[in-house]
Amino acid sequence: MEPVFSPIMMAFGVTLVVGISALAFLKTKRRFGGNVALIGIFAATIALIAAAALFKVERDAQAAGFENWSDRQAAAAAGITDPQAWKQKRAQAETATASEDPERIAAEREQAEAAEAEREKAEAKEAAERRFAPHCLNPQDGSHPEFVSAVKARLRNPDSFEHLETRVLEVDEEGRNIMVMAFWMRDRFGEKKMETALGSFSNKTCGSLAVEFRE
Incomplete structure (x- = not known):
């Protein structure tokens, strides 16, 4: 010293x-x-x-384990005689003081606001995409599984069904999406031809509501 x-x-x-x-x-x-x-x-x-x-x-x-005489006096004033206990209490006080640092608080607030903005942006993007019901379609070919099954059930030769494309319109005020599906099929003569089917489904449950098509 x-x-x-x-x-x-x-x-x-x-x-x-x-x-x-x-x-x-x-x-x-x-x-x-x-x-x-x-x-x-x-x-x-x-x-x-x-x-x-x-x-x-x-x-x-x-x-005795204190930093100096003043440190020991401060510990005694706080009713603490164990230097390790006092060191821990002092560290906690310093941490609490540091946690009140205005610059740190401002930085954390800025990070929280940025994270909230990103979350809102992601939610808005998801909501925009959900209007066209990608959650109801097969991720591999974009078809509506239940609608495909309903269409195939009406074909004379369901095994000839080949999905080409399904286009979905934006959800309406009643929560329905209209879709048009193009597909290949074979007629009664065994000739392959393209047909279309029109249908609708619930944006919320994805359940098929209607099926209209021509063979």
Whole structure:
């Protein structure tokens, strides 16, 4: 630990130097210089004793596990004698203080606002896409499974069915989507030809509501 120097001790040192100077050089005031020198020596001795005592107190506080004497006094004022418990409490207080840092709070608020904006953007995109009911269609070929089954059930040769394309209109006010499906089929003569079927389904449940087509 660094030695403790106080302004008072320095003042006493100056007084001692002045007294000795007066004793050495002021022959006409040798008695006055001697008195000043004695006062300076006495005061400097007391200051040194006080500094030594303070040094011991600081060293004892550090040996006990505290940062210094002031840290130990603060722990005692808080009713804590265990240096580890005090260190933990001090760390918690520092963390709490850091958590109140305006710059950190502003940065966290900015991040939260950015995350909220991204979430709203994603939700808006999902809502826009949902109007065309991609959640109701087969992700592989874009067909509506239930509608395909309903159409095939009406064909003379359901095994000849080949899906080409399904187009879906935006959901209406009643929550329905209209769709048009193009597909290949074979007629009664075995000839392959393209046909279309018109239908609708619930945007919410994806259940097919109507089927109209020509063979």
